[in-house]
Amino acid sequence: xSSADQSAYVESAVIMTxxxxxxxxxxxxxxxxxxxxxxxxxxxxxxxxxxxxxILMIAFAFGIDATRDWLQNRIVVALSAGGVVMFxxxxxxxxxxxxxxxxxxxxxxEWGIKTKWGLxxxxxxxxxxxxxxxxxxxxxxxxxxxxxxxxxxxxxxxxD
Amino acid sequence: xxxxxxxxxxxxxxxxxxxxxxxxxxxxAVVVFAAYxxxxxxxxxxxxxxxxxxxxxxxxxxxxxxxxxxxxxxTVHKNKGRFWQRPNVPGLVVMGALLVVLLATxxxxxxxxxxxxxxxxxxxxxxxxxxxxxxxxxTGVTNAVTAVLAGYRGFDTxxxxxxxxxxxxxxxxVLNREVFTGE
Numbered sequence: 001x002s003s004a005d006q007s008a009y010v011e012s013a014v015i016m017t018x019x020x021x022x023x024x025x026x027x028x029x030x031x032x033x034x035x036x037x038x039x040x041x042x043x044x045x046x047x048x049x050x051x052x053x054x055i056l057m058i059a060f061a062f063g064i065d066a067t068r069d070w071l072q073n074r075i076v077v078a079l080s081a082g083g084v085v086m087f088x089x090x091x092x093x094x095x096x097x098x099x100x101x102x103x104x105x106x107x108x109x110e111w112g113i114k115t116k117w118g119l120x121x122x123x124x125x126x127x128x129x130x131x132x133x134x135x136x137x138x139x140x141x142x143x144x145x146x147x148x149x150x151x152x153x154x155x156x157x158x159x160d
Numbered sequence: 161x162x163x164x165x166x167x168x169x170x171x172x173x174x175x176x177x178x179x180x181x182x183x184x185x186x187x188x189a190v191v192v193f194a195a196y197x198x199x200x201x202x203x204x205x206x207x208x209x210x211x212x213x214x215x216x217x218x219x220x221x222x223x224x225x226x227x228x229x230x231x232x233x234x235t236v237h238k239n240k241g242r243f244w245q246r247p248n249v250p251g252l253v254v255m256g257a258l259l260v261v262l263l264a265t266x267x268x269x270x271x272x273x274x275x276x277x278x279x280x281x282x283x284x285x286x287x288x289x290x291x292x293x294x295x296x297x298x299t300g301v302t303n304a305v306t307a308v309l310a311g312y313r314g315f316d317t318x319x320x321x322x323x324x325x326x327x328x329x330x331x332x333x334v335l336n337r338e339v340f341t342g343e
Contacts, residue, residue, distance in 0.1 A: 037303065038301035038302070038306045039302045040303060042210070043309070049214075049215060050214070052223065053218050056226055080325050080328060080329070081325070081329075083321070084322055091315075091318060102314040102315055102318065104314070116300035119299055122310045122317070123306065126321060127321050130321050134324060134325065135223055137328060137332050138227060138328065138331060139226065139230070141331075141332055142230045142234075
């Protein structure tokens with residue numbers, strides 16, 4: 001995949017250096033928003049979007065194919081699908097034990113788990129991964145189309 | 161009340177919005193549109209909506225611009241020499257009418273916190289006040305926005321998250337076909 005013959009990737013020292021310095025900060029910021037969204041502005045959607053954007057930035061600087069090699073489509077889709085599943089599980093557990101769907105206070109009343117953790121679980125394990133996964137997945141696929149399609153031949157059996 | 165920075169920001173946002181519409185070159189329009197999104201993000205921060213500002217900065221100015229640039233890279237880029245795009249007259253008329261309608265409603269908004277009959281119907285204090293008073297005790301999170309989104313309206317958020325997921329997967333499948341199995 002990483003044959004540089006017809007690839008649109010151009011190595012740029014300025015962009016690579018900038019991204020190398022900025023990305024740790026933006027990743028930390030995204031994680032902070034994700035994990036601290038319950039007590040400060042921001043939250044899972046913003047955090048997920050910024051984490052996704054950080055990966056886009058890295059891919060832009062160091063080559064989309066190279067980034068795609070270590071972060072495969074399968075992982076990206078699994079991330080978003082896992083988010084939906086986690087969200088549903090948090091909602092369904094109270095339902096299974098006699099509460100209502102997404103009844104967060106049920107966790108507290110039955111097992112003494114703070115209501116807060118139900119909300120955090122939705123934010124951190126649900127919405128965040130969904131947003132990050134979809135952002136990165138869309139980017140990879142549109143980027144894959146931005147170079148001549150012949151190099152995509154190897155990826156057909158990979159996804160279909 | 162309205163600071164110089166806000167006026168400058170307003171002029172910047174309106175200018176970039178107009179430039180996005182009127183620029184002939186698509187690449188230039190995309191870049192100016194990113195600047196517009198960044199201006200709007202700062203604007204939202206001024207309007208005390210940091211959550212929206214972050215989303216606008218990350219999605220509007222960052223991700224969307226990148227996706228549009230990548231799409232442009234795939235198309236044939238040709239410039240016909242003209243710098244400005246001639247506006248489409250029927251489109252201009254429709255958008256102008258919409259603008260008039262929207263601006264007409266702005267004057268009808270009740271003042272924030274007003275207690276008249278219409279104002280109460282508008283900001284719905286029964287629900288709003290319930291969230292403000294009970295969010296911390298009932299959910300234990302100090303950001304009321306999170307309490308509403310993940311707690312009180314968790315079912316809505318579940319629907320939204322599922323829609324984002326379903327739409328994303330659908331686009332991935334369709335694009336995958338186009339990209340990897342020929343046009």
